[in-house]
Amino acid sequence: MVKKLHFFLFLNIFLLSFSFTIQAQTRFCKRVAAVQNIVERSHYQPKPLTDSLSSSVFKLFIKNLDPDAEFFTQENYSIFKEDRFQLDDNIKNHDCDFIEKYNVELLKQIFFVKNFLNDFNTEKFQYNNAEKITLNPEAVPFSIENNIALKEYWRKKIKKEILDEIVEQDTILSSIQKNFNRLEKEIKPKIIAKNLCLLNEISLKDGNVKEFAKNSFLNALLKYQDPHSSFFSNSEKVGFERSISSNQESFGFSTEKNDSGEIVVRYISPGSPAFKHADFEVNDIIKSLESNGDVLKTYCVSDEDIQDFTRAEDHKTILFTLKKKNGRIQQVKLTRTLQKVEENSITGFIVEKDKKFGYIKLPSFYTDLESPNGLGVANDVAKQLYKLQQENIEGLILDLRFNGGGAMKEATDLSGMFINKGPLSILKYNNGETFTIKDANRGSLFTKPMVVLVNHFSASASEFFSAAMQDYNRALIVGTPTHGKASAQVILPLDETDQDLGFVKLTVEKFYRSTGRSHQGIGVQPDILLPSLYDGLKTSEKFQDFALKADSAKITLKPRPLPTIPIQHLKRLSEERVANNKGFHLLKQTNKNLVKAYFDTSEEILTPIENYNRTQEYKDLWKPYTNFKNEFKTNFTTKNTNSTTEVLSYSPDYKTMNEQVIEEISSEIYIEEAYNILTDYINLQNH
Known part of the structure; x- marks a missing residue:
């Protein structure tokens, strides 16, 4: 009786709290209209307000609200489905009432889940039945029939997390069986409490569920245009600017x-x-x-x-x-x-065995947003190159792995430091006009041989730079195909006079290689391919919904590349080393096993603990490569420049951080292979 009274009391408060004020409704409508106006006016390839937009935005909106498909049921769908082909009309007619039902239903479902999670604390779970739990289920919206099925889904989810934690704590089956009841009793309330915390986070996200639902819709509207357009609140804008700021x-x-x-x-x-x-x-x-x-x-x-x-x-x-x-x-x-910004700072190191090379890792193409000159990563690289050249380095390794991009101006300035002059890229705007980005400064800051390391997560400005180096035969590109993002975004306020209304990050142009070709959705293909743990995973641009398509641009100024690099010979030497390298062999095997076991499977497992060894299997898959990596040391030594050593003598804290970076470089098979490739390249030039 008390529980029922509590529920009805909550429901009354809940319904009252979701009564829209005219002011809030008008503000949301103003945001929707502003987003649509900016898209139509400034997006590179704006899509029209049609039923196609409506059905696609509907799917994206539900995915934003319930990304793991663990709240909404088919009963909720019966309430939402009328909007599937109606949202375009809502936008045209400035009718924003539709958002209210999503606020109400999401909070109702969260409350329902929280209610029975609390009940699970006193419910005795059964673990001996031959109960199936699906591994890695696809998050299909509305796949759960009703709230009865939803409760059963969450019971299985909690049980699986309890079993995961038990197996994590004790990997010996006989010991687990002996101590199972004690472990389950200790772990269960912690797992439930953790999930209740996560539900509280969702219900408080963006201030409350109302704001969360509104922002989720605005993002769905923008993501339908392309994967990189999004809505920003003030704090999100600050966070994004921090990620690309020095x-x-x-x-x-x-x-x-x-x-x-x-x-x-x-x-x-x-x-x-x-x-x-x-x-x-x-x-x-x-x-x-x-x-x-x-x-x-x-x-x-x-x-x-x-x-x-x-x-x-x-x-x-x-x-x-x-x-x-x-x-x-x-x-x-x-x-x-x-x-x-500590993440956006770089240091040059010396890697040396038979030859002395410079090594610089670029975390992003950051810039100084407060400076009229925008001095950022290119300026910092120039300073480090000066220090490295004082040490008489014979070549340079630039590491762009996991570099997601940043300021295009920085990519342009950095590219210009390594070529004499000429076109670097071609921009194309939404009206079809093009503009050629050129390095106007004659001469190069560094002319010795280079290797640029890239991987699946090198994107945007990283690809701009890598493509320019490849088109000019200025550097060997080594690693895996890059992400495949060849578009540029700007941040625009929804209202110039009311910046509290928010901002959009909007795709306004595409960029092409100086040859007119595009790497959009394709990526920059490395000259020398190396195996990766991420091979076979759908991480690149082409797998994202509504990604822009590759095309080409007209050339107005041809690049004048340096003499062709003997790639085939260098590739053959690298392939021989990789084939005989234990680390790369283990890495490839680990990737193959992981993809097969965790990404290409719809296997189901049983809950009796003797059959539940998934966590241990996962550890076992990683173990051989992890053990190798923990013990591996490169065949070269890594050290600081004399200039850096002097600076570190005044800062014990930075010295500790610096030592950690040197340790990381000294245990990297990719950097070792880059060193070997650069050595081969220089040896070929000397013969």
């Missing part, structure tokens, strides 16, 4: 969530406000944040919520309430200051 206002720390749902200080940047305050330490638990009357309690919130709060324009000074390792509660007040 300097940003920051408190200088990062966080992670522990198994108890608490936010823990994971890392503190040397020299930052957090670093300078003696009472702000790694492993502190952040209990709350307070600024200008706003308070964020941190239990069951996400790292994203912490970032949003600390990035807010009016949260320049924040009072942090911390729980120290000894249990003491401490309050610390910090003020944001302009900091070098």
Whole structure:
């Protein structure tokens, strides 16, 4: 009776809370209209408001709201389905009432799941029945029939997570069987509590479910145009700008969530406000944040919520309430200051055996958004190259693996440092007009042989640079095919006079190689291919919904490449080494086993613990390669330049970080093979 009363009381509050005010409704409509106007005016290839848009946006919207298909049922679909071919008309008619049903249904489903998760705490789970649990199910929307089936789905999900944790803690079957009841009793409430926390995160996302649903719709509307267009709130805009900026206002720390749902200080940047305050330490638990009357309690919130709060324009000074390792509660007040974005900084290293080469890893094509000259990664590379050339290096390895791109100007400036002059790329706008990007400066900063390392996650500006180096025969491109993103985006406000309305990151142009060819959806193909753990996975641009298609552009200025590199000979030498390299052999085998076991299977397993060894199988798949990698050391030595060594002598913290980077370089089979390829290249030139 009490539970029923609680439910009806909640339902009344719930329905009242979802009564739209005219102001909120008008604001959402204003955003929808502004997004559609900007798309029609500025997108590279805007799609018309038709039933096709409506059905596609509907699917994307549901996916955004319920990405793992674990809330909405076929009963919810019966409520939503009328919008499938109606959303285009809603947009045309400025009718935004449709959003209300999604707010109501999502919160209702979250509450329903939270309710029976609490009931699971007192329910005795059975583990001896031959119960099937599907591995890696595709997240198919509305695949669950009704709320009865939804409850059963979540019961299996919780049981699977409990079994995963048990097998994670004890891999010996006889020991697991002996201690199963004790382990299950300890782990079950923690798993349930963790899932309840995650549900709270969803219900509080973007402030509340209302904002979450609205932003999910705006993103669906933009993602239908192409995968890289999206809606940004103010804090999301700041976060994106940080990812491509060399300097940003920051408190200088990062966080992670522990198994108890608490936010823990994971890392503190040397020299930052957090670093300078003696009472702000790694492993502190952040209990709350307070600024200008706003308070964020941190239990069951996400790292994203912490970032949003600390990035807010009016949260320049924040009072942090911390729980120290000894249990003491401490309050610390910090003020944001302009900091070098640590992830976006580079150092040149020397890698040396028979020959001495420079090695530079580029994390992104970051820039200085505050500077009129936009000095960023190209300027930093120039400084490191100067230091490296003082050491008389014979060649250079530029590492662009996992570099997702950034500022196109930086890619242009960096490319110009390695060629004499000429066209680098061709831009094409939505009206069909083209513009050739040129390196107008005669001469090169560095003329010795180069290898550029790339992988499946090298994208956008990384591909711009790699393609230019390849088209000019300026460098050997080594690794795997790149991501295949050949489009450029800009950030635009939805309303110039009301920036609180939000922003869009919009695709406004495509770029092409100086030869007129496109790598859109194809990627830059390496001159020398190396195996990867990601081979066979659908990670590239061409697998994304609504990706732009490859075409070509008219050439107005032909590039004048350097003499052809003897790629076939160098490729043959590399292939012989890779075939006889234990690390690459184990890597290929690991990739093959992982793809087969986890990405190409619809296998089902049983819940009796003697049959539930999936976690151990997963560990066993990784073990041979992991053991090799932990013990592997390159055949060259890695060290700092004399200039860097002098700087490090004044900073013990940076010295520790530097030592870790050197250790990483010294255990990399890819960098070793890049070193060997560059050595072969120089030896060929000398004969």
